[in-house]
Amino acid sequence: MTEYSDYESVQVFIGVDVGKDTHHAVAINRSGKRLFDKALPNDENKLRSLISDLKQHGQILLVVDQPATIGALPVAVARSEGVLVGYLPGLAMRRIADLHAGEA
Template sequence: MIDTGDVDVFLGLDVGKGEHHGTAVTRAGKRVFDKRLPNSEPKMRAVLDKLTAKHGTVLVV
């Protein structure tokens, strides 16, 4: 088990062949992202960078 005390946002990914879906929630349970994601690593990294810049540390699960 890891300590999640420093995590600000939890990002859940549903990975598919053609496209993915991501949902991110804050520690308080507020949904801050809930969208389809392209099957492209650079575009997925851009989403992660935006979430990190706006909310802080993101844990991808």
């Protein structure tokens, strides 16, 4: 995986909690405004549509919690659309979940 250092160019951050049939995606801009927050089918056309809609806001970084198996499709679609891709390992995800009181 190539390291990316021009973080200032990223204008949209998409976090994807991947699932077998459905993912949950949240997208925010650099100001923290929520641009997307809902379930997303594990469907190539739906993923491409979301990315296309969000590209109007600038460079995108998509982060997944599982880059292989069930997370492979979002990663492949993002890369084919020229979107930067990141991965948060399980331990990092658990620590982040501990910071937010929710239903994790």
